Amino acid sequence: MDKHELTQSEIGQSTILESFKPDSRLMKIYFVQFYLLLILIVGGIGSIITIIWFFDDTLDKDIAIIISIVVGTVILSIALIGSVLIPFYINSINYTLTTHEVIVSKGIITRSKKVVNFRNITNFNQKIGPFDRLIGGDNFGTIAIETAGMSGQKARPEQKLEGVVPVRELTSRLRAILMKMKGQAAVTADMETAPALEEEELLKQILDTLKDISSKI
Numbered sequence: 240m241d242k243h244e245l246t247q248s249e250i251g252q253s254t255i256l257e258s259f260k261p262d263s264r265l266m267k268i269y270f271v272q273f274y275l276l277l278i279l280i281v282g283g284i285g286s287i288i289t290i291i292w293f294f295d296d297t298l299d300k301d302i303a304i305i306i307s308i309v310v311g312t313v314i315l316s317i318a319l320i321g322s323v324l325i326p327f328y329i330n331s332i333n334y335t336l337t338t339h340e341v342i343v344s345k346g347i348i349t350r351s352k353k354v355v356n357f358r359n360i361t362n363f364n365q366k367i368g369p370f371d372r373l374i375g376g377d378n379f380g381t382i383a384i385e386t387a388g389m390s391g392q393k394a395r396p397e398q399k400l401e402g403v404v405p406v407r408e409l410t411s412r413l414r415a416i417l418m419k420m421k422g423q424a425a426v427t428a429d430m431e432t433a434p435a436l437e438e439e440e441l442l443k444q445i446l447d448t449l450k451d452i453s454s455k456i
Contacts, residue, residue: 253337264375265402266329271370273321277314284310334400336413341384343398355397357420359386364396365410380406382413 288310292303327347335342341360343353367380382403383396403409 253339256336256338258333258335260334261329261332261400261402262375262379262404263329264379264404266326267374268370268402269325269329270322271374273325274318277318277321281314284314329402332401341398341400341413343400353398355384355386357417360397360417361385361387363410363413363417365406367406375402375404378405378407379403382406382410 288303288307292300324347328345331347331350332343332345335344340354340356343355345351362385364383364385365380366383367377371380380403382400384398384400386397400409
């Protein structure tokens with residue numbers, strides 16, 4: 240484990256099953272998405288400046304040139320900063336699977352640790368988008384962790400495991416763990432509710448007997 244990975248003492252009584260980082264191809268996807276967004280922004284701003292340049296006779300051309308230079312400098316600065324920060328951010332991500340929870344750790348300046356307990360998880364959804372297929376192939380993608388509290392917000396999973404390879408196999412393993420734990424919980428719940436069901440049946444029988452007696456009086 241590297242310095243970003245969690246130790247046994249950091250997760251308490253849980254046993255670490257697996258600890259891993261996103262595949263390196265996730266960085267390529269981040270770069271592609273980042274530069275596509277910049278291209279859209281530059282295209283939009285460029286179109287606005289061009290329209291003003293040709294159709295607004297009151298605009299001082301020198302001011303328009305200065306605005307263009309300032310905007311270009313800002314865009315270039317954002318591109319450079321993003322190019323530096325993206326690798327650091329991707330390298331900061333670490334996923335840890337334990338016997339009780341899924342832990343997502345990430346962050347450059349402020350490091351966050353998000354813990355999702357298996358008993359709160361409702362499903363693991365496998366997502367392979369167009370960029371995933373183009374850059375990573377058919378077994379590269381994201382696993383969205385859904386919980387009961389987030390079930391009404393389709394675009395907001397509790398946590399995401401991005402850049403997972405092989406995503407299909409890991410999703411199946413996580414679902415198997417979840418089904419096993421939910422099965423154990425269901426057995427426990429049945430044992431707890433059994434006395435209540437027996438009491439309800441007894442009350443129903445007493446009520447039916449009283450009705451029968453009442454009809455004969």
